[in-house]
Amino acid sequence: MENILEYLKEERSQEWRAEIRKSMKAKERTSRERVKMPEEDPNVRNKSNIEVNSGLPIENAILEAQRCLDCPDPTCMTGCPVGINIPKFIKKIETKDFLGAASVLKETNGLPAVCGRVCPQEVQCESTCFYTIKLKKPPVAIGYLERFAADYERESGKMNVPNVADSNKIKVGIVGSGPAGLAAAGDLAKFGYDVTVFEALHEIGGVLKYGIPEFRLPNVIVDVEIDNLKKMGVKFRTNFIVGKTASFDDLKKDGFEAFFVGSGAGLPRFMNIPGENYNGIFSSNEYLTRVNLMNAADPDYDTPVISGKNVAVIGGGNTAMDSVRTAKRLGADRAMIIYRRSEKEMPARVEEIKHAKEEDIEFMNLHNPLEYYADESGRVNRMKIQKMELGEPDASGRRRPVPIEGSEFYVDVDTVVVSVGVSPNPLIPKALADLKVTDWGTIVVDKETMQSSIPELFAGGDIVRGGATVILAMGDGRKAAAGMHKYIQEKIKAN
Amino acid sequence: MSKILEKEIFSKNVVKLVLDAPEIARTRKPGHFVIIKIGKKGERIPLTIASADAKKGNITLVVQKVGVTSGKLCNLEVGDEVTDVVGPLGEATHIEKVGTVLCAGGGVGVAPLLPIVEGFKKAGNRVITILAARSKDLIILEKQMREFSDEVIIMTDDGSYGKKGLVTAGMEEVIQREKVNLSVVIGPAIMMKYAALTTKKYNIETYASLNTIMVDGTGMCGACRVSVGGRTKFVCVDGPEFDAHQVDFDEMLARLGAYKDQELEAYERYLKTAETLS
Numbered sequence: 001m002e003n004i005l006e007y008l009k010e011e012r013s014q015e016w017r018a019e020i021r022k023s024m025k026a027k028e029r030t031s032r033e034r035v036k037m038p039e040e041d042p043n044v045r046n047k048s049n050i051e052v053n054s055g056l057p058i059e060n061a062i063l064e065a066q067r068c069l070d071c072p073d074p075t076c077m078t079g080c081p082v083g084i085n086i087p088k089f090i091k092k093i094e095t096k097d098f099l100g101a102a103s104v105l106k107e108t109n110g111l112p113a114v115c116g117r118v119c120p121q122e123v124q125c126e127s128t129c130f131y132t133i134k135l136k137k138p139p140v141a142i143g144y145l146e147r148f149a150a151d152y153e154r155e156s157g158k159m160n161v162p163n164v165a166d167s168n169k170i171k172v173g174i175v176g177s178g179p180a181g182l183a184a185a186g187d188l189a190k191f192g193y194d195v196t197v198f199e200a201l202h203e204i205g206g207v208l209k210y211g212i213p214e215f216r217l218p219n220v221i222v223d224v225e226i227d228n229l230k231k232m233g234v235k236f237r238t239n240f241i242v243g244k245t246a247s248f249d250d251l252k253k254d255g256f257e258a259f260f261v262g263s264g265a266g267l268p269r270f271m272n273i274p275g276e277n278y279n280g281i282f283s284s285n286e287y288l289t290r291v292n293l294m295n296a297a298d299p300d301y302d303t304p305v306i307s308g309k310n311v312a313v314i315g316g317g318n319t320a321m322d323s324v325r326t327a328k329r330l331g332a333d334r335a336m337i338i339y340r341r342s343e344k345e346m347p348a349r350v351e352e353i354k355h356a357k358e359e360d361i362e363f364m365n366l367h368n369p370l371e372y373y374a375d376e377s378g379r380v381n382r383m384k385i386q387k388m389e390l391g392e393p394d395a396s397g398r399r400r401p402v403p404i405e406g407s408e409f410y411v412d413v414d415t416v417v418v419s420v421g422v423s424p425n426p427l428i429p430k431a432l433a434d435l436k437v438t439d440w441g442t443i444v445v446d447k448e449t450m451q452s453s454i455p456e457l458f459a460g461g462d463i464v465r466g467g468a469t470v471i472l473a474m475g476d477g478r479k480a481a482a483g484m485h486k487y488i489q490e491k492i493k494a495n
Numbered sequence: 496m497s498k499i500l501e502k503e504i505f506s507k508n509v510v511k512l513v514l515d516a517p518e519i520a521r522t523r524k525p526g527h528f529v530i531i532k533i534g535k536k537g538e539r540i541p542l543t544i545a546s547a548d549a550k551k552g553n554i555t556l557v558v559q560k561v562g563v564t565s566g567k568l569c570n571l572e573v574g575d576e577v578t579d580v581v582g583p584l585g586e587a588t589h590i591e592k593v594g595t596v597l598c599a600g601g602g603v604g605v606a607p608l609l610p611i612v613e614g615f616k617k618a619g620n621r622v623i624t625i626l627a628a629r630s631k632d633l634i635i636l637e638k639q640m641r642e643f644s645d646e647v648i649i650m651t652d653d654g655s656y657g658k659k660g661l662v663t664a665g666m667e668e669v670i671q672r673e674k675v676n677l678s679v680v681i682g683p684a685i686m687m688k689y690a691a692l693t694t695k696k697y698n699i700e701t702y703a704s705l706n707t708i709m710v711d712g713t714g715m716c717g718a719c720r721v722s723v724g725g726r727t728k729f730v731c732v733d734g735p736e737f738d739a740h741q742v743d744f745d746e747m748l749a750r751l752g753a754y755k756d757q758e759l760e761a762y763e764r765y766l767k768t769a770e771t772l773s
């Protein structure tokens with residue numbers, strides 16, 4: 001920690017930083033309003049797949065960068081799970097060195113264009129910005145600026161492919177191509193390993209592809225990053241389920257020395273209430289997979305999806321927001337969120353809730369489904385809902401929702417998307433009897449090295465955390481890459 | 496990408512395909528299935544691995560044409576590639592020597608029944624197979640079934656071939672006649688429902704291999720869910736075989752029809768374009 005502080009201090013004292021700090025009075029910086037993100041018209045975008053946020057124009061990015069005070073103690077960084085050098089990249093933007101800003105981001109974050117779009121900044125870096133905690137003003141728009149720099153680099157066509165060390169010809173395997181796997185793959189390639197990423201699905205990207213919709217995270221952005229990894233020599237095997245298509249033992253025989261498991265939290269949870277298996281009731285995973293991965297809404301594609309007129313989505317997380325906004329885009333007249341707590345407790349990003357409201361999504365907060373009913377063909381047509389109120393805080397610290405007796409009522413629905421969480425993907429734990437897992441089914445790892453109870457196996461992301469965020473998954477992937485590097489090098493020395 | 500190495504036409508709507516898939520061939524066990532997808536815009540459909548040759552690195556599928564994707568697959572030729580093939584998926588069949596096994600298949604269930612019939616025969620069981628269909632021209636894989644069955648009974652609704660009557664009549668006949676230790680049924684949900692009711696009457700342990708709609712096949716989506724003994728199970732990871740006496744077939748029946756209208760429309764569109772092409 002000492003070292004990092006020293007390093008930051010040294011960086012901050014560089015001439016260009018001092019100069020840019022002096023170029024404007026702090027008062028002038030703090031008197032500025034936070035920029036607004038340009039957005040597509042809600043009534044246009046809720047009928048198309050166009051990205052909702054269109055990104056800051058250059059002038060506004062610079063104006064926003066000028067708000068940042070380049071604090072001697074940059075508290076924003078303590079809120080960033082991967083410790084991006086936030087003031088440095090922002091000051092690069094202020095000096096109009098946008099490519100420089102992007103490379104600062106890439107020192108610690110392999111997917112800045114993704115994180116700038118999907119990180120919950122309001123509870124991370126922006127929640128600990130000097131503006132938020134001391135000035136009680138809207139924080140510097142760190143997320144917008146991150147996205148700006150990353151997009152600028154991508155659109156400039158001058159995307160820099162990180163240097164990789166000379167190949168050491170040691171084979172390592174990555175299980176799963178979500179953000180955790182991609183981050184681990186990138187770092188291991190940089191260290192010189194021969195990296196193969198195994199992915200069960202026919203597409204690379206994990207939740208970034210099959211879960212988060214195009215209107216929030218366009219696929220091209222993920223594809224550019226994957227291409228970059230390919231340029232670094234990373235190999236990808238799609239349609240390959242580790243533990244099924246080949247076992248870890250098979251792969252070890254094929255020369256793989258160590259593995260990183262980033263297999264995600266794949267298993268959808270249901271509520272186990274009456275009628276939940278009627279037609280027209282989906283898990284959010286199925287609903288989003290059909291639309292995002294299989295392109296079901298496009299008649300040119302063979303996969304079908306039901307596009308209902310009255311759609312209820314159960315839950316209050318990002319997945320619920322993505323599902324309900326997708327339903328609207330597929331033509332729903334009424335697209336409703338049914339959430340058992342109040343808006344304050346919603347785990348979704350604040351921006352997504354705001355966008356959903358603008359897009360004519362109805363919010364039934366403090367409501368809980370009790371039962372579904374169907375027509376004679378078995379298609380859901382009605383649901384029973386109960387009103388809730390908030391009681392005492394529970395284990396998660398959020399106030400527990402308590403049913404209000406006698407408040408039940410019925411709503412007509414023809415499609416329901418159940419988005420009440422996921423459980424860890426059981427494929428890998430099932431395939432490895434010796435692997436230590438928690439009662440929840442998450443893999444137990446060392447917090448520093450991400451090493452599991454099987455020495456050559458490391459893990460991170462949702463399979464360890466049980467459901468987290470893109471940036472935490474990536475951070476795990478990078479930590480694990482370092483852990484694996486150390487493990488393999490020590491093993492070599494010992495021999 | 497998997498190349499088609501061999502193709503054999505069993506009947507108008509049923510073909511056998513041998514695909515190059517070395518890893519799957521190496522690890523698959525009877526009862527496992529794969530998910531295939533044809534072309535960038537294709538859908539993912541499950542198909543049982545009928546047999547495999549680990550040394551040559553290939554797997555065999557027996558496909559019945561019922562809609563767009565199975566139709567496209569049946570129309571591929573030797574040398575063509577299947578864009579995506581992933582597996583082996585599901586839990587393997589519990590094949591052991593139990594004595595006499597009564598296998599009943601109808602409609603889309605006949606193809607996936609074949610490797611199970613073969614497995615039980617090779618394990619040393621007496622295998623009696625009942626193939627059921629509406630009429631003679633819909634009976635498929637009879638020759639292949641005969642190869643691994645001690646006896647094959649054909650049942651048609653209209654009596655145009657074999658005996659007239661439903662699959663359950665054929666099952667009753669066998670059960671009345673001799674001791675049956677285990678029954679395996681695969682077919683339309685309605686057939687499995689009545690087949691299961693029949694064996695339940697005689698207290699015969701019965702497996703049904705469920706062919707639900709699937710998307711990923713890895714337990715990620717829940718499209719394949721069924722109620723077994725009152726609990727929700729995912730066919731792709733918990734199955735595809737379940738205790739037939741515990742399965743809620745009425746629910747499964749309704750769920751299989753979820754996309755009926757869209758499937759029919761897509762198939763008609765596909766048949767039209769296929770016609771104009773040929």
Ligand SMILES: Cc1cc2nc3c(=O)[nH]c(=O)nc-3n(C[C@H](O)[C@H](O)[C@H](O)COP(=O)(O)OP(=O)(O)OC[C@H]3O[C@@H](n4cnc5c(N)ncnc54)[C@H](O)[C@@H]3O)c2cc1C
Binds near residue numbers: 180205207242473
């Ligand atoms: C709809 C939705 C919206 C979200 N929105 C946000 C957001 O706005 N911001 C945010 O920070 N987070 C968000 N999240 C959460 C975030 O996406 C996850 O925390 C993150 O993707 C976890 O990354 P991962 O790499 O651990 O796993 P995943 O992204 O789940 O990737 C795991 C991959 O491993 C593959 N796999 C599994 N088992 C095997 C195997 N045996 N062999 C080969 N491959 C295998 C899977 O097919 C999958 O592709 C959202 C999640 C969802 C579902």
Ligand SMILES: Cc1cc2nc3c(=O)[nH]c(=O)nc-3n(C[C@H](O)[C@H](O)[C@H](O)COP(=O)(O)OP(=O)(O)OC[C@H]3O[C@@H](n4cnc5c(N)ncnc54)[C@H](O)[C@@H]3O)c2cc1C
Binds near residue numbers: 541683752759
């Ligand atoms: C584990 C498993 C193993 C299977 N093994 C085989 C196999 O070895 N050989 C084989 O030919 N088929 C097999 N099937 C069935 C096969 O997956 C379906 O026939 C296929 O998905 C149909 O797709 P399609 O696009 O051609 O037709 P669709 O357009 O999807 O459907 C056409 C018609 O068939 C009905 N249908 C669709 N899917 C099913 C289904 N799963 N069961 C019953 N009816 C259905 C539809 O209701 C519709 O009327 C298996 C299914 C499962 C779940």
Ligand code: SF4
Binds near residue numbers: 068069074076128
């Ligand atoms: S805390 Fe806020 S103002 Fe200070 S360096 Fe970080 S972003 Fe800039």
Ligand code: FES
Binds near residue numbers: 709712714
């Ligand atoms: S097919 Fe998706 S969970 Fe079974």
